Amino acid sequence: MKTLRFALLLSFWWCLAACSDKNSESPSNSLTIPAVGVSRLETAQDLDPLLNQMGTARYALLGEASHGTAEFYTWRAALSKRLIQEKGFTIIAVEGDWPDLYELNRYVKGASTATSTRQVLERFDRWPTWLWANQEVADLVEWLRSYNKTQPAARQVGIYGLDVYSLWPSLERIRTDFAEADQATLSAVDETLACPALQP
16 A cells, blocks of 8 residues: 555656646756765775765665666676675666566576577567677676576675566466475466466
8 A cells, every 4th residue: 555655656756757847947956966975986986985985785776877888888897896896785676577587587597598698688578789789788687697607696686677567477477487486386386377367
């Protein structure tokens, strides 16, 4: 119920924002870049101030100004590597379909039958290839696979998709490919797939 209330509140806020007067003479959301405290990102060490400011935070939410921009992907990968190596992070959760990214997770943990990152990324069928099947992501995935080879199972880094757009393929994959699923989970999946009111 809390999720529904939050979704309704967010929808209401979005409607208000969308209906606001876009033609006002003075922009209310102008950006002022400070003269000090802002530095260029040229090497991985340029991330030091950000990592220091994070302290012992357990979560880091990394965004981007646009999808598919190589520079954003490269810096996000550099920051992710440092978070893993220096702060002990073990999960990368991304905007992507669970089934496809779970196969990528299996690959970085050495549990996939795929022989290369490219082979896994080429199987992605819901997203445009430029979003995940690009060189920057492939490089990060290979780094994760190499890193995980040096770690005990409990410290290996996983990569997971959080999107729910693939509900039906996700349910099918739980039934067919997710050996970790217990009987109660499998029964719930079967009931959901059999419900005519929920069919796509």
